[in-house]
Amino acid sequence: xxxxxxxxxxxxxxxxxxxxxxxxxxxxxxxxxxxxxxxxxxxxxxxxxxxxxxxxxxxxxxxxxxxxxxxxxxxxxxxxxxxxxxxxxxxxxxxxxxxxxxxxxxxxxxxxxxxxxxxxxxxxxxxxxxxxxxxxxxxxxxxxxxxxxxxxxxxxxxxxxxxxxxxxxxxxxxxxxxxxxxxxxxxxxxxxxxx
Ligand SMILES: Cc1cc2nc3c(=O)[nH]c(=O)nc-3n(C[C@H](O)[C@H](O)[C@H](O)COP(=O)(O)O)c2cc1C
Numbered sequence: 606x607x608x609x610x611x612x613x614x615x616x617x618x619x620x621x622x623x624x625x626x627x628x629x630x631x632x633x634x635x636x637x638x639x640x641x642x643x644x645x646x647x648x649x650x651x652x653x654x655x656x657x658x659x660x661x662x663x664x665x666x667x668x669x670x671x672x673x674x675x676x677x678x679x680x681x682x683x684x685x686x687x688x689x690x691x692x693x694x695x696x697x698x699x700x701x702x703x704x705x706x707x708x709x710x711x712x713x714x715x716x717x718x719x720x721x722x723x724x725x726x727x728x729x730x731x732x733x734x735x736x737x738x739x740x741x742x743x744x745x746x747x748x749x750x751x752x753x754x755x756x757x758x759x760x761x762x763x764x765x766x767x768x769x770x771x772x773x774x775x776x777x778x779x780x781x782x783x784x785x786x787x788x789x790x791x792x793x794x795x796x797x798x799x800x
Pocket of ligand 1: 615738739741
């Protein structure tokens with residue numbers, strides 16, 4: 606498989622089983638973050654690894670956040686979120702170490718975090734692992750962010766659920782990119798995707 610085939614075959618999945626990457630392999634996967642485009646070399650990405658017994662403890666914090674944000678939250682939602690955070694082989698908290706005072710605009714700092722996360726998702730796929738980036742309202746709860754190590758102005762960008770894709774996991778069909786590309790010839794462009 607060529608490098609391009611790898612990129613073209615990646616897909617997200619939460620149908621994950623053990624093992625998650627560990628040791629040198631995990632180190633290599635995370636190292637791809639350091640290759641993300643990063644204006645000003647601010648390196649705003651941060652990764653908190655949640656494994657083993659720490660998972661149900663993080664799940665409790667996530668549930669507390671859900672109840673804080675919506676005291677009438679559906680118990681089924683809580684149950685689902687608690688179970689996923691407690692049982693995914695590895696949870697990587699995506700943190701953003703942001704510098705609002707810096708001349709590099711915040712949007713560019715946040716985009717760099719997204720680009721780094723994408724590298725990690727591709728590296729997981731390249732090494733036979735898999736994952737999915739999830740967020741939800743809790744991602745934007747400053748109290749949860751602080752509990753995980755990101756007090757304001759720092760923030761969360763979400764969570765990566767990581768493991769080995771269950772057998773039979775197949776990539777969903779993709780649209781052609783053609784509708785998302787246009788050539789500029791002097792007038793504002795229009796995209797078939799938006800027609
Ligand atoms: C910032 C961000 C947050 C996301 N949050 C969620 C989420 O909370 N729940 C979810 O099902 N998918 C979420 N997604 C989408 C999945 O990560 C994934 O991209 C989607 O399931 C499509 O799969 P694909 O990556 O194979 O195209 C999020 C994606 C991004 C970039």
